[in-house]
Amino acid sequence: MLKAKVYVNLKNTVVDPQGLATKNALKSLNYEREIEEVRVGKLIDIRLDMSDRKKAEQMIDEMCKKLLSNPTIEDYSFTLEEVE
Amino acid sequence: MEFLRFGVVVFPGSNCDHDCFYVLNNVLKQDVKYIWHKEIEVRDVDCIVLPGGFSYGDYLRTGAIARFSPIMQGVIDFANKGGLVIGICNGFQILLEAGLLPGAMLRNKNVHFICKHVHIKLLNKNTPFTNLYKKDEVLKIPIAHNEGNYYIDEKGLKTLKENNQIVFQYCANPNGAADNIAGIINKEGNVLGMMPHPERSSEKELGSQDGLFIFKSIVEWVK
Amino acid sequence: MITSETYRSLGLTDKEYQKILSLLKREPTVTELAMFAAEWSEHCGYVSSRNLLKILPKTGKYKTLIGEDSGGIFVDDIAIIFKMESHNHPSQVEPKQGAATGVGGIIRDIFTAGARPIASLNSLRFGSLSEPYNKYLLQGVVDGIQFYGNCLGVPTIGGEIYFDESYNGNCLVNAMSIGIAKKNELAKACAFGEGNSIMYVGASTGRDGIGGCSVLASHEFSEGDAKRPTVQIGDPFMEKCLIEATLEILSTGYVLGIKDMGAAGLTCAVSEMASDGESGIDMELCNIPLREKHMEPWEIMVSESQARMLVCVKAGKEKAIKNIFSKWDLNAVTIGKVIKDKMVRIWDNGKILVEVKADILTKAPIYDMPYKKPEYMKKINNLDIDVVHEPSDYNIVLLNLLKSPSIASKEWVYEQYDHMIQLNTVVLPGSDAAVIRLKGTNKAIAATTDCNSRYCYLNPYRGAQIAVAEAARNLVCSGAEPASVTDCLNFGNPKKPDRYWQFKNCVQGITDACEFFDVSVASGNVSFYNENPAGAVYPTPAIGMIGIIDDINKVCTQYFKNEDDLIILLGISLEELGGSEYLKLVHELVRGDAPELDLKMERAVQLTTLEAIRDGLVNSAHDLSEGGLAVGLAECCMSNKEKLIGAVVDNLNFDIRTDALLFGESQSRIILSCAEKSLNQIKKIAKKHKTSLQVIGSTGGNRFIVSNNDNKLIDLSLEKLQDTWSNALRRDIDSSN
Known part of the structure; x- marks a missing residue:
């Protein structure tokens, strides 16, 4: 079994209203000085019933392009690991 | 042709489907049918309406899952053949995800759902959807959305402007949309996406009839 | 073996447990006990009310x-x-x-x-x-x-x-x-007709809200965070599909009864459908769609997972129901049938778990609770109005009231x-x-x-x-x-x-x-x-x-429509301040009695208003409540954002304290506005119903002015009023975020 962790984030060039709101909230909790930027993204866990890593990578990449991210506004990345 | 045939697509989670049906059928007295999202082909309609709502709960990304419903290939084929398609609110978001219109939707700048009447300015009256309005007319039409903050890169925006594709602009930007964009049309001029809900401003009792002329324009155009 | 600790932790009293023993004539199974505890809780059984x-x-x-x-x-x-x-x-x-x-x-x-x-x-x-x-x-x-x-x-x-x-x-x-x-x-919420099917439809069952029914709702609240795991998670998308599917199956005519699995989940649905249909239900747990592994039968029975319903379907029509639910990608499985004897019988893979008469479960004990007039009332019911000082600036009081989040x-x-x-x-x-x-x-x-x-x-x-x-x-x-x-x-x-x-x-x-x-x-x-x-x-x-x-x-709305309309006050303003927002906000007092209420006068004011609206005489009607006359009038001026209309209220002539006049919360009062030509007809209607009516001013301009004998009490611009009132809540919320 393989497990993919897919991270989807808004591109750096795109304004992130959720990130901004979260940043302001954190600032009001007295993290005023330390916080530089907050971006809110998604983490998608996918368990795959296969062992071929290369094939899995290809497949996840395809999923990201097709559905999991919107290339107009989002970037994605993922990791693959063996699981029980 | 006596009546126009409208098809209102129903995705699971669509919730303005009944409203669009009601206005087209009861107010405008046209022929309307629902098209279930599992159908694979669009048949016997003159205009497709992708209604507002929360298709698939807006899960993952608004419009992203609906875009893969079987009917969407049919909608794309229909549009490519020049058929008229109007996407309202969630319908607009689906058209963006499906690539029938350029750009994408972000969350509203204030991170809240916004439901209220807004004023929008007509920029392009030479479309199948707006031909009955006066030039530069200002319309009072409600918005109701979480993700209406339209995004497009600068190059894309330039193209939109060059081709007169921006059809509606907010008079006062409610959601952070690029260039105050409230509605756009494709280059070919047969696919319109708009965030405001014209079906909610189609009757006197509801405070505005400004939206009705979008549907009337469609009827006028096809006739 | 069921210990007193077990049933007490489920919220049952010793007496209630004894009652269960005597009704069953045996010790309940764990599943039965959980079901009793849920059904007999305050939340489901309304035992004290x-x-x-x-x-x-x-x-x-x-x-x-x-x-x-x-x-x-x-x-x-x-x-x-x-x-x-x-x-x-x-x-x-x-x-x-x-x-x-x-x-x-x-x-x-x-x-x-x-x-x-x-x-x-x-x-x-x-x-x-x-x-x-x-x-x-x-x-x-x-x-x-x-x-x-x-x-x-x-x-x-x-x-x-x-x-x-x-x-x-x-x-x-x-x-x-x-x-x-x-x-x-x-549709009815009952199960009847021997041999008809009991179907489970909607979302799968998980451990949501386990114990929420009897534990969450029946204890005083102090240790919030520890109870977080029993929070139920809502899925409106699923429920939207469920609405459409449910209305669709109801239109088939095959559905005899249907009930939401709300508080106490399946337990409440099964026992109340059987009891209300004067029949019994025999059902098997192993067919229930589960979202989590290793759920105990009692957990399944009291789970409060959202968006699930129990349906009684005509025998032979299960497939038709199932088809409609699959169209919406929802579960619909047959889990049991209606039986003649009025029992709730529940099996787990062929092993009997529950065998209880339906109405034993649903007939929760009813208690007569002792009651006594609270001590605090003696202390606070007296209000000496003379120790309440008249404020020096009514403009400031009005703005503060409009800013208070309850009124804003x-x-x-x-x-x-x-x-x-x-x-x-x-x-x-x-x-x-x-x-x-x-x-x-x-x-x-x-x-x-x-x-x-x-x-x-x-x-x-x-x-x-x-x-x-x-x-x-x-x-x-x-x-x-x-x-x-x-x-x-x-x-x-x-x-x-x-x-x-x-x-x-x-x-x-x-x-x-x-x-x-x-x-x-x-x-x-x-x-x-x-x-x-x-x-x-x-x-x-x-x-x-x-x-x-x-x-x-x-249809009528509360805001003024035209310039130069007359402003009418229906009802009587008394010199009372008890319980008012003004007293709380300005004088920090929660004292006195609630405002007087004369139901006959209330009815007269309402009948007058209704008749005047129906006769098309009235342009706006607004009830006076928190903040009294001044707040009510200000709301008439500014609650239509697109068209603010001012008012000059200069004919008050009341023989009561100014603060009570402006901010007192006397009941049974309504503000109307009308064209001058309608006044006589409205007066006639008021007279017929014996309602007190007074023309107190007129609309128009861009200020809100209240004066008494040439003495200006309130004089504010509409912009100031509107900005204060409509942005107060937003400002409160944003103030520290």
Whole structure:
């Protein structure tokens, strides 16, 4: 079994209203000085019933392009690991 | 042709489907049918309406899952053949995800759902959807959305402007949309996406009839 | 072996356990015990309140239907089904999900009755916004309501929100929903006909809300965070599909009964469907769709996972039902059948787990609770008005009142709710009552929620009467005839005699007022144990009332329409300040008695207003409530954002203190505006009903001016008023975020 962790984030060039709101909230909790930027993204866990890593990578990449991210506004990345 | 045939697509989670049906059928007295999202082909309609709502709960990304419903290939084929398609609110978001219109939707700048009447300015009256309005007319039409903050890169925006594709602009930007964009049309001029809900401003009792002329324009155009 | 620790931890008393033993004539199985505990809890069984609730009127001028899980009235061949329900404790723990599932639950009660939900309202109470947690609660609750209601496509058209320290640590979230059906389309919540099938439809079962029913709702609230795991998670998308699928199966004619799995989940649904259908149910647990592994049978039986229903289907028609649910990608499985003997029999893979008579489970014990007039009343009921100093600047007082979050505009809230979907909302939020039209007819429904709990604290009986009277007054101001009530009764620990005294008096007040106005109480809900370490919350019998407008062209709103209209005050202003927002805000006093209420005068004022609206004489009508005359008039000037209209009020001539005149909260008063030519006819109507009427000024200009004998009491620009009132809540919320 393989497990993919897919991270989807808004591109750096795109304004992130959720990130901004979260940043302001954190600032009001007295993290005023330390916080530089907050971006809110998604983490998608996918368990795959296969062992071929290369094939899995290809497949996840395809999923990201097709559905999991919107290339107009989002970037994605993922990791693959063996699981029980 | 006596009546126009409208098809209102129903995705699971669509919730303005009944409203669009009601206005087209009861107010405008046209022929309307629902098209279930599992159908694979669009048949016997003159205009497709992708209604507002929360298709698939807006899960993952608004419009992203609906875009893969079987009917969407049919909608794309229909549009490519020049058929008229109007996407309202969630319908607009689906058209963006499906690539029938350029750009994408972000969350509203204030991170809240916004439901209220807004004023929008007509920029392009030479479309199948707006031909009955006066030039530069200002319309009072409600918005109701979480993700209406339209995004497009600068190059894309330039193209939109060059081709007169921006059809509606907010008079006062409610959601952070690029260039105050409230509605756009494709280059070919047969696919319109708009965030405001014209079906909610189609009757006197509801405070505005400004939206009705979008549907009337469609009827006028096809006739 | 069941120990006293086990049943006590489930909330059963020793006496109750003994009763179970004697009814069963044996020791219950663990699953049976869990089912008893759930059914006999306060939340499901209404054990401390049922005796009193009996007195609420079940009939009124509109034919009333009292259903199993909701109620309603008939207007021609349309059934209007409505109910209000609390979700207080879950919202205090996790405001977004708590409020969301509260909305989901009440809407399921509506569509399982066979009615399509067409509108929602709510009644919310929070502690002071100066506490960051209360701000978090307000934002979370509003977020939950919008998240759920907007996705479902049911407009949230109205409601009320009040803030008071008494709700610190225990907010109130009462959700109301309204649906409509053709008279003959209504569904029943029972199972009958030997051999018919019992089907489970909707979402899968997980461990959501396990113990929530008997543990969460039956204990005073102190250790919030520890109880977080029992929070239910709402899935409005699933429920939207469930609404469509349910209304579709009900139209087949194959469904004999249907019931939502709400509080106490499957347990309540199975036992009450059997008991109400005077039959039994035999069912097998292994077919139930589960979301989590290794669930114990008792966990399955009391799980409160959302969006599940139990359906009794004509034998042989299961496939048709299943097909409709698969169309919407939802579960529908046959899990049992109706049997003749009135037993609930539950098997787990062929092994018998439960064998109990259905009505033993559903007949929870009823208790007569001791009651005693609370001590605090002696201390606070006296108010020496002479020690209350008249303020020096009434402009400042008015602005401060308009800024107070209980009075300030709720635009920040209702802009987040989709209040227009379904194309019926004729009067948008922001007027006295919301109005939705009934498509295909010339009629409309007006709806409101109301309760001034400070009045109920000072005088539970009269406070509850005022809640009913004011709800009716709100409806009348929109042009509607008050028709029927749903009540959501929020009180403290019923085992404490002073709390129970409040409860008893409020129920009596509602009863007497409803009987006087000839409106029924079609449905309702009780929420006890609303306490914080400082004591009980204010007694809060929230009244949801609907009214009928026979001619949709005769709808009225609260704001002034034209320049140079006359301003009329109906009713009498007394020199009373008890329980007023002014007294609390300016003098920091919660004292005195609730305002006087003369029901006959109330009716006269309402009849006058209604007749004048129906005769087309009136341009606006607004009820006076919190903040009194000055606030009410200011609202008339500015609640239409698109067209502010000023007023000059210079003919007051009242022989009472100025602060009582401007800010006192005397009941039974309505502000009308009309063209000069209509005045005589309105006067005639008022005379007929023996209503006091006074022309107090006229509309126009861009200032709000109140003067008394050439002495300007209030003089403010509309921009200042509007900015203060409409942005106050937004500013409060943003102030530290």
